[in-house]
Amino acid sequence: MNQIISIIGKTNVGKSTLFNCLTKTKYSITNNIPFFTRDRKYGFLQINNNKFTLIDTAAISNNFFYYKEKNITYYINKQTKIAIQESHIILFLITSYTQLDSFYKKFIKFLQQKNKTIIFIINKIDYIINFSFKKFFNFYKPIFISALHKINIKQLLNNIKVHLSKNKNHIHNNNYEYTKICLIGKTNVGKSTLINSLLKETRLIINHRPGTTRENITIKLLYKNHLFILTDTKGITQNIKQHKFLFNFIQHHDIIFFIIDATMGFFEQDIFLLKKIFFLGKHLFLIINKCDAINNKQKLFLKQTLHLKLYQYIKFLTIHFISALYFYNLKTLFNSIDFFLYLKSKSWSIHFLTKLINLAIKKKPLFKKKHILKFLLAKQININPIIIIIFGQKQINFLPNHYKKYLFNFLVQNLNIKNIFLQLHFFNN
Template sequence: MLPIIVIVGRPNVGKSTLFNRLTCTSNALVANFPGLTRDRQYGCANIKGCEFIIIDTAGIRDNGKDIEKHSINQSLLAIKESDVVLFMVDAKDGLMPEDQKIANYLRTLNKSIFLVVNKTDGINQNIASLEFYALGLNKCYQIAASHGSGVITLMEVVLLPWIKTKENIAISKKLEINKNNKEKEKYFLLKKEDINQNNIPIKLAVIGRPNVGKSTLINRFLGENRMVVYDMPGTTRDSIYIPMKYHGRQYILIDTAGIRKRSRITSSIEKNSVIKTLQAIKDANVVILMLDALNGIVDQDLSLLSFILYNGRSLVILVNKWDDVSKENKIKIKESISYRLSSFDFVQVHFISALYEQCVDKIFKSILECYQHSTKSLNTGMLTRIMKLAVESHQPPLIHGHRIKLKYAHIGGHNPPIIIIHGNQVKKIPIIYKRFLINYFRRSLNIKGTPIYINFKESKNPYINRNHILKHTHQHKHNKFIIHKKNGK
């Protein structure tokens, strides 16, 4: 079991900077802005061969705001599930009353606590740490998270019990190497289709405009208040990756910040949040696009939908807050959404209430179906037969009096499915005929919820660039013929 280490402290003391430093990523948003982090952010890290889980948390402060109370609850939950607490303070701000309150709470817990004095770069570390001994948490560890100074030394002390345990385990593992090697040989002899695909987690990103219910849906999936939910646009600021298991299948849920129109995005924090969301779309296997039933489908939703499909992601659309719509308006809204999504009829649409309904089963059924279709195994023979049936149904157009000839098709990639068609003059195929082929393949293969790409490849002429080179025998006959002609024979 990997050790779980949580970073806690007041807002803006450098918790997310240390998280990024340890995970060697930029997953946690960082800015000189108190209260930026609101949800628990999990990451994996490795110090000198010892792996551990690190949790970034929201800053703990008491200002009476409801949104802050929700964030603090998330931090307290992270503390309870951790093995080690890194209590971070700011050397430049000095000892604050909120630091004392946090220290008083941590002392009531049966946890291993390390007092970390951050932002000690450019100042005398020993003098800066003196006042923090008043917290009564034994030794202080001075670091500068932004530069990495003192971080390795701190983590070596924190992880010392696990490093010793790992050394003991390594000795016992050496005795079992021969036994394990035999099992590994059997594994590598397995065919690709024999390997259990359920062990590969499906990355599932939840996308939408602000305040459409993304975090509420994530909490519904997890069966707990894992994400901060609040009736205010912009509650989620970061892309949070959460592993989960459903009906024996591994998933990684990605809760994202809401995306508004580009013209309305002004702050640098919101711009960074949008970049994180767009990266999450590219990183996901399946994307859930959430719409607000009260607003219907707007232009921003269509822009997000186009971006998702352009990047080849499988897609499920959820129309949320369906319980708030009157019976009279439900038919109108369904007709309006169906009309605006007429070009994307292969995408599955569900009308749900993430807050009240037990909608999890039907959503995950669609998610799994989309993923299976996007990774479907397709052989060359079957694709070529479908292509020939499509050509018989509707011939390719003439180009300068010559008919475009399609020869054979094969798979070129998965997630999304990429079909490569070889033929003559295929680069001149118009977009309308390409769209016809995509739709024909989709109907024949019964592929839903994922885009299909078709790439055309020009077949090579085997006689081109040969310059009519003759074999040795033919050359000898040719020379003999010329000699005979010259001699008048």
């Protein structure tokens, strides 16, 4: 990872807008609701073919240094402190109409004690400017910008470039192979808790209140020299627009973790979404969380419900009963991921697949008008999902469904790809 830059400031000063402007994305959601951003979000800032890590943080508040209870404000402040600790440069953001008080003096001293390079930025210069900034900042020369209208952004980038060249400490990044994992599910099923357990740290804010996660958050996890990019999503509702956005978002990921609360069971919406995801052809993990709160009879009932409602798709499902809070069965989850990574790098030759498919015909021949059906060639054309096309004689277009199922089961058994989505396509020569 390159040098890290954090954007720090109070609520509604334009941190997320500046983050989107510098990263040239719309990754961070902007909203007028105070304290909308809760977790820290990572992006890349590119300056002259060099990439630097940029962090969008939650808003700091007047109780940043004082807290009595470990409520949600405590965890929000903790996220910001972690971002400050791992950063080399701090972009301290205020607005042109901010009323400066003693809290700002205390916070600036706090940053100076951390030995961080501080760049003071005054945003929203299209509003009335408070000229008391000069006395307040002393030796620091603030940069006046408008993140929304991209005014003086080049000046800001030049200033960042100067400070980056002064800082000689680099953290080099190895070029790891990466796999994208998307976590989806209803609110309060334990998506953020699972990510925290996998990382073995409180990376995401968790709370019993519904809707704690408000936007998609991407996190990196290095496991056995393989980089996983985990995406925590907000809870699924009955909003059709959210479903459409979710299906488009899923298509850019390799593995889908569909998480269900074991104490709540399955809903019709869960079954509907699972069936929709199957048709996208992504590798699907069905994770039943909070299984420590149910007994063996309830587990058996959940399995029977699954077999009844998803009997056509159950062979493609990788099912895990876990407890993210108590780290129960997380090792088996990693074992399944290891198997997926093995298959991701696995491809079978035309010769091997053709030989295997003809072996299936020898074991169970199919007669069409007193002639044995023959397959000429089998070829793998995709890895995720696994797609195999089979070429044969003209009669292949009239292949009965029961024989297609036989060929499918034969390939699954001999290729050892259980619980993996496999597609077979048949063409005549």
